[in-house]
Structure formats: structure tokens, C-alpha cells
Amino acid sequence: MKRKKHPNPDIEAAVQYAEANDWRYVPTGKSGHSWGKLRCPFNDKTCRCGDFCQNSIWSTPSNPSNHARAIRRWVDACIFKDKKG
Numbered sequence: 001m002k003r004k005k006h007p008n009p010d011i012e013a014a015v016q017y018a019e020a021n022d023w024r025y026v027p028t029g030k031s032g033h034s035w036g037k038l039r040c041p042f043n044d045k046t047c048r049c050g051d052f053c054q055n056s057i058w059s060t061p062s063n064p065s066n067h068a069r070a071i072r073r074w075v076d077a078c079i080f081k082d083k084k085g
Contacts, residue, residue, distance in 0.1 A: 007059075010064050011064055014068040014069075023074075023075060025039075028056070037054050038054060038057060039054040042078070042080040046079070055071070
């Protein structure tokens with residue numbers, strides 16, 4: 001199933017960046033604030049106590065550019081980013 005595009009182009013580009021790095025978009029249902037979540041593809045005990053690393057994507061953040069940069073930071077800070085495969 002294809003996901004909806006985020007209405008902000010900067011955030012949409014950041015979500016696409018995350019997806020290109022194997023992060024998975026998860027819809028959040030009828031949340032008034034969260035547009036969705038991004039979930040790391042790795043579930044390893046050395047990362048966040050074995051829980052999936054996930055972060056919310058806001059529908060209308062107060063500063064969309066900062067939120068887009070934060071999304072890219074989540075992906076780039078993953079301890080497994082360079083160990084794909």
C-alpha cells in the first residue's frame with residue numbers, strides 16, 4: 001500500500017530519505033498531531049534496549065525545516081546505518 005505524501009515538501013523529502021535508508025513509515029491512525037511514525041529496520045538489544053527505534057512525524061510542526069532536519073538526524077545517528085545488508 002502506498003502512503004500519503006506529507007503536505008510539507010521538506011518533511012516529505014526527509015521521510016523519503018529515511019525510507020531510502022530502510023526506515024519504515026507506520027501510520028498513526030487518527031492522531032491530531034502525529035502524521036505517522038518512522039521505525040528503524042533494526043531491532044537489536046544494543047540499540048534502545050532491544051525496542052525499535054521510532055520517532056513521530058508531526059503533521060504541522062512549528063518549524064517544518066527543523067523537523068525535516070531532525071528526521072534526517074534520526075536516520076544518520078542510527079548505530080547500524082553503515083551495516084545494512
